[in-house]
Amino acid sequence: MKTRRIDNYGKINRDKILSFRWDKKNYKGFEGDTLASALLANNIGIVGRSFKYHRPRGIFSSGVEESGALVTIGSKDRRDPNVRATTQELYNGLEASGQNAFPNVNFDLAGINNYLGRFFAAGFYYKTFMGIPPLEWGKGTAIWMFFEKFIRKAAGMGSASGLPDPDTYEHAHDFCDLIVVGSGPAGVAAAIEAAEKKLDVILVEQDSLIGGNQLAENDFDNSQIKNQLENLGIKIMTRTTAFGLYDNCVVGLLERVTDHISAPNVNIPRQRFWTIRAKHIIVGAGAIERHIAFNNNDIPGVMTVNASKHYLNRYGVLTGKRIVIATNNDSVYETANQLSEAGANVTVLDSRTNLEIETNKSFEIRKGYVPYNINGSKKIDSLDISKSETINKSETINCDQVLLSGGWSPAVHLLSHRGVKPKWDYNNACFLPNDTKENITIVGSSRGLWNKNDCIASGIAGTTDALNRLGLSKTNYFFPKPGGWKNPIQPLYEVKYKKSRSKSFVDYQHDVTTDDVRLAHREGFISVEHLKRYTTLGMANDQGKMGNIIGLSLMAELLNKEIPEVGTTVFRPPYTPVSIGALSGRNVGKHFRPLRVTPMHQWNIDHGAKMIEVGLYQRPWYYPKENETLSDSYIREASTVRKTVGICDVTSLGKIAIQGPGSTEFLNRIYSNGFSKLQVGKARYGIMLRDDGIVMDDGTSWRLAENEYFMTTSTGEAAKVMSWLEELLQTRWTDLNVNVTSVSEQWAGVSVAGPKSREVLNNCLDDSLVITNNNLPFMGVTSTFLKGNIPCRIARISFSGELAFEVYVKSDFANTMMDLLWENAKKYNGCLYGLEALGALRVEKGHVTAAELDGRVTIDDAGLSKMASTKKSYIGSAMRKRGVLKNNDREILVGFFPTNLKETFNAGTIVCEKNNIKGQGIGRITSVTYSPELGHWIGLGFVKGGLDKWKDTNLVGADPVRNKQMNLKVVSPHMIDPKGERMYA
Amino acid sequence: MIRINCPYCGERDHSEFSYGGDATINYPSLDASEKDWTEAIFFRKNIKGFQFETWHHSNGCRMWLVVERSTVTHEIKSVKPCHPDLQKVVENNK
């Protein structure tokens, strides 16, 4: 195989040879190569198979717009599919392979699809699988579901590894005055001007080198520019793509840190996802050369003209020997000169007839000629050309390469992210970015400037604009006018060729042809947004950077409109693909979300706790002895609490300090029950409603002093309640003198429950008289000291239904408190109990938690009507009996027993009437447990009409998910000790 | 990313804040009628352009703020504390 590398060209380092593998064969390239340039140098033309038709595909470009050379890099867990070979830097040992082909890209069995083209035309999936009338009418979806997996495998590109990603990614943040996107002549001029005016500047370049399209010039050397930028203190970020612009001058960057290194240091991330907050953004993102649609314009060997210039001058690769350049504009002639100087036989077809151009005369210019058909399949054999677009008299040129330039599209993508619609420029046949009121300025060829000097001038003007807008100067400036070619461009998007089975590609990556666009139009898809979705034009990962304008022009022609009347689709971030790994950064695995632990977390584990996640909290679930299962353990724990005493970590409850002269009034307004008469030294259970009358949360508030309360909330609603209290005080009741402070982290809490709890607690106190039945009755509150002079707060509160206390100490004393309590509890054969036992105890008592208070339940639904004061107004009091909330068929809290007490059931079971088991039934079971006290399974839940309506009726519990059904009976939710005799003991 | 200039903390990412809602509602007194409350909590204008809305600096100073923001462009014209007394303090310290 002969090399296409030529001497004396390119900026690659020929002293540093790199080995790489392509489709399981070994090749060599040089330092400074991209995978694409190395493949071209090794004369590899076919690098993949196309999306639908499995046609051989080559390399179309030299940059991010690439829509043909999508390859898979790496193997096993580092396999990275759909990587553009044109932007993948070569490194020693790089492994790459072609995609969408079996057995390989040179011989692909699915190439037969090319001959079945009519089955793969626009809308193929919709038409074929969404119902084939009349036989399959209405069954289309089922057919689609059956065929989908085969079709998805046949169409589509590379596949992901399916293995955990071994690499790390980072999120990083920075600030600056000015961020400049693109390091072409305009961006560099803007950055230098800004740095000289003392702005703090970041310059972002997606390439590994700065220079932009100047890197395609044979005499370009960026080392001096780099020094100058660095000396001015400009932060240069290469291999970094500005993938999106967001509100308030926030820019998203993806920095590829190690994608070009063969054996990266494991301590550095593969990619960094940057969020840059700037005061002004200058976009000099360049312009992208378009191709031209004509038959077989996808045969390997077709490329943009500018790409070939890049390969020659940057990589020393002459991409063809007999080259035909087809153009409608002046930008190609410098390239034509250089290609012919480098030894290629060049012919230029220029669609324009009147044209003045200076060349080195080493090649022929065919004025007024256009290409209309390429002969060949895996490589180009020859090109059919014709005078004018109407193909009357044609001839054939033997060639091995066809270079195309259908004009240039300024990269308006980043402006599109900001909702700025581009405007069509007839003179330059392209969309130009519109101005925006935001602090964003466009410079260089992104403004449609084709000359370097204009680009530089626009960069300086751009920075002046930025300084003016930032209020740092008031200097007049002007931008050069778009354009800069000597001869005007002549719009040329498609050359028609009326032969059956012809394929002129608009979108290479998604295999969208000009016929697809026409078909879509015939079928009524006349809006560009519909066209895009029906044909999938521009929906591949290149977002139609090369082909979109061609598609629009075809649509305009069909609609008899101008391109600007047809409009354009909106580009959305990202400009180029961003890996999921970079988006998630370090927020993976254990770092996916914060972990909250209580101050006695380690103590709990040391004492045998199995933990469970509740929201962000780790809470003790159960404390198994030796061979106990969860079920053995919680039943033992719950029984022990009822028999003697148990200790449970309740620190995760929200805790709020409420202080100030307005505190009592405040609580009286936010709780549905009265708080105005709560005495100092007493606590009260309270329910908070939302404005709309639905229950928000429940908890207790303890009156510690005249103007000081200690509030507890549920674990799950703690943050919400805190925000809610702050909102009320800062927005609605600004005259109330109240201060609220979250003290959830400051206090460690424990529940000591069971008939022996007072005795245990007494043994732990400095002064045991403090908590006698008289001194501390039910709902009494006291502040005292645990042994060792540890200050504590104690309230006689019961969630379990037993005699019980909640004890709080400062978090620092959590372990001491646990040691003390546990030492004494053991003397009474007590236990440590976890959330599962806590749940069992509260279900037996009919106490509600988040499972019941799910944001749909009123105070009456929860059977807590007594908690709704009739003597005062409070948040939600006006709304709690509105409309549907007062219907008498609402679901009311009840208890459930299985009719056959040996049966079990699960939370989520739907409660139905016998012989009417369907839909949502008449209720649901929300919490279940085995009741050690009753000796069978019990549940809490809701049923329409409540206990009164269904008391002696046999209902059915339907559990379709678990394929289970059982008979149920409805009981009072207070399943044990309904009078509360134990609590008051 | 919207950047909100908190009067206490300076300019911060919107991810530090939680959105509240319409800042122009005059909540009726607690003993007002169901009709007044329905009006206050269910009926909202769907403004295209600038509107006053509350944001809570929940991962910052915990203050509730009135933000004047365009629903079209996200441009923010002003940020003030919700509490009128605090508004005065901030105003006087300018």
Ligand SMILES: [Zn+2]
């Ligand atoms: Zn703040």
